[in-house]
Amino acid sequence: MTTEPLKIGVLGYRFMGKAHANALARLPMFFPDAPDVERHTLVGRDEAALAAAADRFGFAHTETDWGAAIDEVDVFYNLGPNHVHAEPSIAALEAGVPVFCEKPLAPTLEEASAMHEAAADADVPAGCAFNYRFVPAIRYARNLIADGELGEIRQIRGRYLQDWLVDPDAPWAWRLDSELAGSGTLGDLGAHTIDLANFLVGDEVGGVDRVSGHLRTFVDERPVLDDDGDVEEYRDVTVDDAYTAQVAYDSGAMGSFEASRFAAGHKNDHTIEVHGSKGSLTFSLERLNELEVLREDSRGYETVLVTDESDPYIDHWWPPGHVIGWEHTFVHENYEFLSAVAEGDEFSPSFAEGYEVQRVLDAIERADERGEWVDVE
Amino acid sequence: MTTEPLKIGVLGYRFMGKAHANALARLPMFFPDAPDVERHTLVGRDEAALAAAADRFGFAHTETDWGAAIDEVDVFYNLGPNHVHAEPSIAALEAGVPVFCEKPLAPTLEEASAMHEAAADADVPAGCAFNYRFVPAIRYARNLIADGELGEIRQIRGRYLQDWLVDPDAPWAWRLDSELAGSGTLGDLGAHTIDLANFLVGDEVGGVDRVSGHLRTFVDERPVLDDDGDVEEYRDVTVDDAYTAQVAYDSGAMGSFEASRFAAGHKNDHTIEVHGSKGSLTFSLERLNELEVLREDSRGYETVLVTDESDPYIDHWWPPGHVIGWEHTFVHENYEFLSAVAEGDEFSPSFAEGYEVQRVLDAIERADERGEWVDVE
């Protein structure tokens, strides 16, 4: 057990930086048995913005050189864009510093493989922050499946729908560039779906055996706007706007996955459905406190509000029926990750699990390019 | 205009026979401008069962020889199992008798092609009874799409879920034999989905260009039961228990389709979702009076109860909010088909449209066999 607070260094101070900083700040009140942490160093390039973020997020120090930060801290969070996941994460692991890295693990399978190897060689936890594993309803679902309540798993279906690109004049962003982001909906959204499928039914259906893929870019170029909102230039969109995939699992189970940034009316609609020989379940992220469960002796889906004291993590929060939000998943994963660091335990999802997802994403891309089913490599 | 009642001959007196006989019986009260019809001859092989059905369904005559029946009637309904679709339908068309044939058009592409050709050569309507085109909510949806309310169509998703095979001991049936049925979920359920997609967005996205397919049989053999319910023998299941497919349309739109007879908790859940550049919609057969519509100026899906007097076919039935059922789709399609017969008009969906569906089904099977995307032939 550590007795001193764990000094946390965080690379990235935008959306994910805020989500994790909030999670760290909330641990003491709600998870008093979590290790003590110190929000120590925030890492970024723009010094002014960095200072403002550090002030707001409660970090005592800032640093523009991630290498220097790694030297100073006990734990390193890599929350930067995908193309900066590999190098700092590997450096930290080589320095014996535990790493918590945002998903997807890397923009390419090659980089993901290197990260996975670095983690395998390290004696410290290397976690990949698939936060949706920490939704109470998802944990509850997984427990049902692990307990055999759904029987033999036959089919799993996942879709992740957003609509922020449906307007063809929506501006260009780094997420639309394959160099910076790796892929589009596949890496950003599909990674979550593939991982959640692994988490929920992986023990039952085994790994992904073969895949077929379909990636599409509906709008090929988008405007880059200047500060006045005028169009400076048009830049190519080099990632997918939507993907679909068919999956064959080792057990013979079938998967069907897709994502879109063009699904008008869907903001953050990550839906997972599982059918087994005894039951079925449905989860939707926009109603994350709920799980639809079809039990063996039931005639229809039961809408379970997963907010009972006996539900995963709920005893830390509020009484039954007092719903939690998206951000709570970050508190849960930080609690688990930091506990693993403090105890010297394994943490799941690990880099190995992040790499597994990456192998499937890569296979889907290859399948799309080749126009055929491909094996996961 | 005919002045004498149209004499209707019907091959098949089970599920579909009952559905169409009911539809014919209901026309005069609710569609008084429909042509007069006479339920003339019911065709089948088991004379005792046939006689009982004719009595119940209101047919004056029975016939075990479909050829003889065709000679006697003005219109021929082919509601038999898939493997008897081609020969009698072609014979009727060659005799100048209009044909209304249940879906899928045929168990093989070859037979479907022959039927399509016979229809092309004939001067009378040849209709394929895709009844879900005649759900008021589906017609309303199609009108929205045709009016451009959803903008450019990007994605279409369809799934048809049933659960009657989820029990591995459920008995063998003719629908599980490829000789008799052609295929399993693909032909039985997927045909509906592919056709509905064509109906809804075909004018916008063009035909199906390429497909990828995945067919699975989860339970390879099933018991044949004797009259006491004891197992006589086990017979092979030679059709798919579930399928998934990815589709590329001519316009670049993406499709994602699947069906299952192993989806615990789903009885007859045919769900279609469409996303366009201005809006989205969702339809589910288990709530067939409703349509979920996301309009351009809306923030969320609107649950439209498609039972207003101005909605398709509804003025023939009941006041707003007085919901109709599954069987009403048969009344609507019979009204349209018989009106076309009487007026000498085209009827849609025609054999040509049934054949279009068949080409896609065939391509999905070939894609599955080859493990690659294939063009529709």
Next chain:
Amino acid sequence: MTTEPLKIGVLGYRFMGKAHANALARLPMFFPDAPDVERHTLVGRDEAALAAAADRFGFAHTETDWGAAIDEVDVFYNLGPNHVHAEPSIAALEAGVPVFCEKPLAPTLEEASAMHEAAADADVPAGCAFNYRFVPAIRYARNLIADGELGEIRQIRGRYLQDWLVDPDAPWAWRLDSELAGSGTLGDLGAHTIDLANFLVGDEVGGVDRVSGHLRTFVDERPVLDDDGDVEEYRDVTVDDAYTAQVAYDSGAMGSFEASRFAAGHKNDHTIEVHGSKGSLTFSLERLNELEVLREDSRGYETVLVTDESDPYIDHWWPPGHVIGWEHTFVHENYEFLSAVAEGDEFSPSFAEGYEVQRVLDAIERADERGEWVDVE
């Protein structure tokens, strides 16, 4: 057992006339063990409209004098406006002719009482056509309650929402006149709710002990339009546009009821909710194939699609998941009523049960007038 077809005489040929004529026409195909019936005489005042309706609804004769019609038929259906319920129904019963009368039994408690007495003195069935008792999901619900699945019943809640008067310029109609209709939402909609509550939980909670009522007319006068759609005059609205009621049952259970014709967005939304010591259930008429059930060992409501072969009446219709509509409730109630007539059995809901409802409606009106809780008389 009758051997000759029962000759049916029907007073009223509009909405309810059509619903019952359709039901009679459908019995032979779907309920072959129902007594044979002959749609014999249709009764009305406007000879031209009556003849057209008789032709469409399949009645061989018409009659403008209901007394003469009663002499000719074996069974008398009273489907006229509320103010003509009492006299012809009583006359028929006194002549020994079974009567099936639409709800509410009568516009006043006095008339309802006279009808009830006439029925008590007669040896033939006198039925009050509360068709919602014949929804399969409602029967299924009642069976659950009768089997104790919900435990001791504590609370029942009902609301019936429509929106056809929400526009203050919507035209005047006879349903808005207290002389012709008795009351407004209370008699037209509340009667259904009170009866359904009695049907579902009456055996458990006993009769209604005391009530408090609130009736409101939001728009006091409405235009009468001439044939060109111009306003001829304004006529007073003398019935309630909405009501609410609180109910104390004999057992101590609480009821809470309301209806409105001003509920924008609700077409025919009759919702009933029951809470017991072991479970709860919810039914909504706009989704009449479904029942939401909370069972003792469940964590949430289960959405039951009440279309299984084992569900009430469903074996007469279609396979699981092939939903039925509003009109099927009339087929069911006609089957039950005519079977009772043929067999000499009791029929429920009887005039006695219709009178029970009327007593509660009357109490709600008195409670509203007095501004206090009143006993049911």
Next chain:
Amino acid sequence: MTTEPLKIGVLGYRFMGKAHANALARLPMFFPDAPDVERHTLVGRDEAALAAAADRFGFAHTETDWGAAIDEVDVFYNLGPNHVHAEPSIAALEAGVPVFCEKPLAPTLEEASAMHEAAADADVPAGCAFNYRFVPAIRYARNLIADGELGEIRQIRGRYLQDWLVDPDAPWAWRLDSELAGSGTLGDLGAHTIDLANFLVGDEVGGVDRVSGHLRTFVDERPVLDDDGDVEEYRDVTVDDAYTAQVAYDSGAMGSFEASRFAAGHKNDHTIEVHGSKGSLTFSLERLNELEVLREDSRGYETVLVTDESDPYIDHWWPPGHVIGWEHTFVHENYEFLSAVAEGDEFSPSFAEGYEVQRVLDAIERADERGEWVDVE
């Protein structure tokens, strides 16, 4: 503007203490323009429990004498049981210390009146913590109503369903004692509903004119358990287990309200429905990120996910579709209350508004006792 942090004193350290402490802790990161606060003194009777809570909730000091605490702090939060609301709140106000008091304002109208008067005499904000006013979807709803989008408001319906007493052997608790709690469901749950109705439509429908009430205790006594879980004794339940109420507003609008702790399957289901001449809306606390809206030009309710950047408070949190939870309502209300304190502004809901609610609750109780409609006094 204050420059020193506001010292906050909080009486009560259980459920509400945790909810407000969390809110205070989260302000700096998410509402950086909120006044600085110091969690200064936590007040309670049990010193050991108090010390543990202060440690966990981040309070520097503890105090068993609330009078002493008031002397030390800038703002006083009264989060104790209802029967200790009046005296400390009045003392703080008389000392010029702003007060934020949990709802309902007091167990009796008399005490509520005294608190209201103390607030009127004070120059500092006195807020009543009706947190549901601070749900973004509720604010959004109120804006729609205030903008006239629903037209003239005709009907409002509210129900608050819980199930924690449905088991007759559930143990006795202070909330079941009228001396300590004032009333049961009426004060605990009904207070929320009445206030939310006032907030949403109060400007449109005016105050509550008359009410009818119905209070019921289903289980008259409950076990008091010792530390081993054995029954020590049975104690009387002296509050209502459920209530229903009918309400007439000044404008003629109708209200219909109820609550229960016996609604099996409902954990924290606070549902509000409003019907106007142009539209309707529905809100349910168990899906607090959503609002169902029926607009004038729509055919059905639109499910709005109220998580857009333009929605109330959302720009402080996460991107669209990243849902918030129940606890966020406390952050919002603390932000507003503390901003009012710092700026010297009015805060709403005030003690005056809490008193308005209390007058209605009192009228409902009187109406129940008298068995008649009563005016609000």
